[in-house]
Amino acid sequence: MMDWSDRHCRFFWRLLSKNTLLYTEMVTTGALIHGDRERFLAFSPAEQPVALQVGGSDPEALAQCTGFAAQWGYSEINLNCGCPSDRVQSGRIGACLMAEPELVRDCIQAMRDAADIPVTIKHRIGIDDMDDYQGLRDFVAIVAESGCKTFIVHARKAWLQGLSPKENRDIPPLDYSLVARLKAEFPQLEIIVNGGITTLEQCETLLQDVDGVMLGREIYANPYLLAGVDRALFDSAAPTPGRSEVMAQFMDYCELELAKGTRLNQMTRHILGLYQGLPGARRFRRVISENAHKPGAGIEVLQQALSQLEQRNSALPAAQ
Template sequence: MTAPVTSPAIVGTESTIAPWRVCVAPMMDWTDRHCRYFHRLLSPRARLYTEMVTSAALVRGRQLRLLEHSQQEQPVALQLGGSDPHELAQAARFGAEAGYDEINLNVGCPSDRVQSGRFGACLMREPALVGDCMKAMRDAVSVPVTVKCRIGVDDQDDYAGLQHFTETMLEASVEVLVVHARKAWLQGLSPKENREIPPLDYERVYRLKREFPGLVVVINGGITTVEQVQAHLAQLDGVMLGRAAYHDPYLLAQVEASLYGEPLPSRAGVLQHMQPYIEAELARGTAFKHISRHLLGLYQGEPGARAFRRTLSEGAHLPGAGWALLEQALAPCSVAA
């Protein structure tokens, strides 16, 4: 299930670097395999996550095509959605066999569709069930099995609820907890509003790490700058970037440079390293628009950014669109530079 493309910009990294120090969040409709390949060029060390895949789709639907990814994306984690321990264990096995470095359980998504399937953020109310799911997955695979959760849901608005949830995860031998530092409202707010309206409470996550020092705690939510990443890493084991990394992907390169002291790659150079991947994907029948949509934010805040986005947006869906269109989109940026 791998694309036959190798890029000189993608270099394996040593396990001496904390695996969860910088992560890119699982984002539905966004972090597909093309997005992850692009993000890997910008950040060789970041831990990447798939879009959420339901255990039912893998086990009952046999949609194993959903596991397709490139080896060059690694380290990459598969995020699962579900609440049936047996089914999740089987889905985790499929993920591990496909080469994923981690299996992550979604206990944070508040959408109505996810709730109707009894998974996502509503599982914050059922820590014992989540514990059973984690035990089943841990018994099924040898790669790390982790949880992504909220600080609470609805009227669960005190630290005690998160503390109890965490204790239950530790009893299930969970070693890594990714915490979106907002609670979720299961009724009355859309998924978008749930990412913006409930207030951020970073201190609650910091407290969790102080009280459970042996647990790897990764924070997510509202993190948009290199300085914020550095501040959180002074208190926690890792930071997970979400929409900021998608809309302004060069942030990933800036974070990497700040943490590891490596030179920043040029935006144009990153795109040059995308060329063999794009051409290979076009040859296998992938439409250019499915790749180019992830590149739109690369020049965010830079001269020529608007023309770059417009050229790609208007031309990517046309027959024959490919690398030549990307070169055309780059022209205003090169002149501005």
């Protein structure tokens, strides 16, 4: 979710679900050590629980970043060994690290030694010619020697040669059975499945075989799916927030951020799918997309978008 799950996005998601563990976009160790740390690490306490996801392959640098995560109050730090991007491969970051399980083990050991917060890993079921269960099993077994207990497994292999990052999200087939097999063989580990999950019913089915599910692109495109998570997966008595309630709270947040100098479109780009599938959703998106980027754009853009939505709904014929 690089360039997507920033602090504004996570605040919006938290309005939809109180229990879901949220993850930052992947940040490289170099960016944290040498870049604008405030930009990458700042978050609202309202986002908690939130995990920092990092990319890197140097144990010392990863240990330093784990210290940052603890100092800033993150609930967890996660090492990304699943991103297939060319730009991260060149720095020995992401999915290419699955070819070096001993190095990954040493990285996570250094991270665990650096601070007293959970250290987890996200990876694929394989890369390139590593397409058998044994390769996946050996990777997990070696990394687990570090004491890592939580493995988030994207149930697609990554073709690092021949497929683009976008193609790697769709073309390699999903194989949830391999992730379930991991859980059966490593019952002492927390195994979480990721990849291609689009409904809460699918989550409930997968949870029969694994400990958790991670949602990514579907939540970004259809964020209101999150509104049903607390009741479906955590507490049957949990309230389901309405879209109007969420928008009212998000607009309050936007007003506070606008006063700090944040541009409106930096926040509103994350909410375009809130009304997906409902009458007026296209008008809602269009008003925001055409106006939120303009200099001086303020909360009136959201008010206008909601007005367009209400006008579209009021124009519909009454149910017979």
